[in-house]
Amino acid sequence: MHPLTWQQAGQSDDGLREFLLPALVDLGASIIIQDADHNYLFVTNLPETWPIDRSAAKLNDLSLFGEEVAGRLSALKADMRAAGHKGHVEVTVGSEQVYEFRVQAVELPKSGVHLITTIVDRSEERHRERLLRALLREVSHRSKNLLAIIQSIALQTARYSGSLDLFLHKFRGRLYSLSQSQDLITDSSWRGAYFYELVQHQTEKYLPENRHLVRVTGDNVLLTPNASLHVGLAVHELIVNAVSHGSLLRGGRPIRVTCTRLQVDGHDSLEMMWDEPLEAETQGEANTESLKAHFGSTVLERVVPASVNGKANYSISEEKITYRLVFPIEVGD
Structure with missing residues (x-):
């Protein structure tokens, strides 16, 4: 457990995580979850800049973000093999929109290492x-x-x-x-x-x-x-x-x-x-x-x-x- 985190004894981590996603989405964050092979498992709240083709059987960085952004994300994720690895890239769209992609490797007890990407709109900042x-x-x-x-x-x-x-x-x-x-x-x-x-x-x-x-x-x-x-x-x-x-x-x-x-x-x-x-x-x-x-x-x-x-x-x-x-x-x- 993170040293600045507290939870009631006996409370399941999995149960608490269900509350974290709505909180992050409410803050305006976009979330992508991938497995160790970088297969997409979950995507939510993407900015309108990158619309999701809901009829697609499979999603990836290239189909969602285009060649330039996908290339930068691929280079960032290449060395993220172990839990705790993290990094970020900043992407500019047009002349005004700026997004920060924050990627970290997280190990889940039953399913191994996953990549969690959080996209935050930094345009106003x-x-x-x-x-x-x-x-x-x-x-x-x-x-x-x-x-x-x-x-x-x-x-x-x-x-x-x-x-x-x-x-x-x-x-x-x-x-x-x-x-x-x-x-x-x-x-x-x-x-x-x-x-x-x-x-x-x-x-x-x-x-x-x-x-x-x-x-x-x-x-x-x-x-x-x-x-x-x-x-x-x-x-x-x-x-x-x-x-x-x-x-x-x-x-x-x-x-x-x-x-x-x-x-x-x-x-x-x-x-x-x-x-x-x-x-x-x-x-x-x-x-x-x-x-x-x-x-x-x-x-x-x-x-x-x-x-x-x-x-x-x-x-x-x-x-x-x-x-x-x-x-x-x-x-x-």
């Missing part, structure tokens, strides 16, 4: 494994992309920061922007992020009690992961600038952000517009030049448009700050 491998490859791909973006941001931030403190302040804010966009991308199983949600996530930290000061209209487009990260970064730069110069909170005049589908050179594209009005105390030629010097952002004018294969225009006048980003809609990264 193998499908999950393929999905997991694809997921891990996608995680690696996304991680490398994100690290490349962070490296680029770090270099650009360092290049235009006059001190370590200023660098750390800007860099931390940009990392926060990426993390906010990445959360949306992850929640969507890496399909990307919707424009409205992206703007909301990037602005709500800086306007916790004044969310009405950023009004989003237009097409709520699902952006690709790459576009989500970089458009989110642009919105982060713009809202930080808006809060920093103070005109937004003093005047209470809302910023208007729009997203519009359009055709550019025959390609489906998106236009993002940021329209931020300036208050009277911010206006004037001297103040305008000061804002240009302080907020002329390499991230907005170079990094973001280059990363989404688009074009950007960032302008500051006496009346308003505008940012226009146009880029092609991509199917994926």
Whole structure:
């Protein structure tokens, strides 16, 4: 008796075996029993892939499974002469179905060694494994992309920061922007992020009690992961600038952000517009030049448009700050 098996004293093994077959069949297993000469004695619950010809006087591996599978089973069973020998082969049918054939030699008290083959459908299990491998490859791909973006941001931030403190302040804010966009991308199983949600996530930290000061209209487009990260970064730069110069909170005049589908050179594209009005105390030629010097952002004018294969225009006048980003809609990264 197997060391992990218990049965009541005096209970017949043969009687208990009668209960095992229905249990195995209920679990979805197919069962084949053969004698020592590999003659078929019993077959039950075969997958529909291999229909049984019930009019046949005799069955064998070749007639049931075809030449290729029969050859593999024959090689597996060839050395199974003594009880306890076992082995298995995995068979793929078409592109989706996978079956495992588990064969073992069992000695019965009165009739000698028999071969018991159990066939288990592994299709769903193998499908999950393929999905997991694809997921891990996608995680690696996304991680490398994100690290490349962070490296680029770090270099650009360092290049235009006059001190370590200023660098750390800007860099931390940009990392926060990426993390906010990445959360949306992850929640969507890496399909990307919707424009409205992206703007909301990037602005709500800086306007916790004044969310009405950023009004989003237009097409709520699902952006690709790459576009989500970089458009989110642009919105982060713009809202930080808006809060920093103070005109937004003093005047209470809302910023208007729009997203519009359009055709550019025959390609489906998106236009993002940021329209931020300036208050009277911010206006004037001297103040305008000061804002240009302080907020002329390499991230907005170079990094973001280059990363989404688009074009950007960032302008500051006496009346308003505008940012226009146009880029092609991509199917994926």
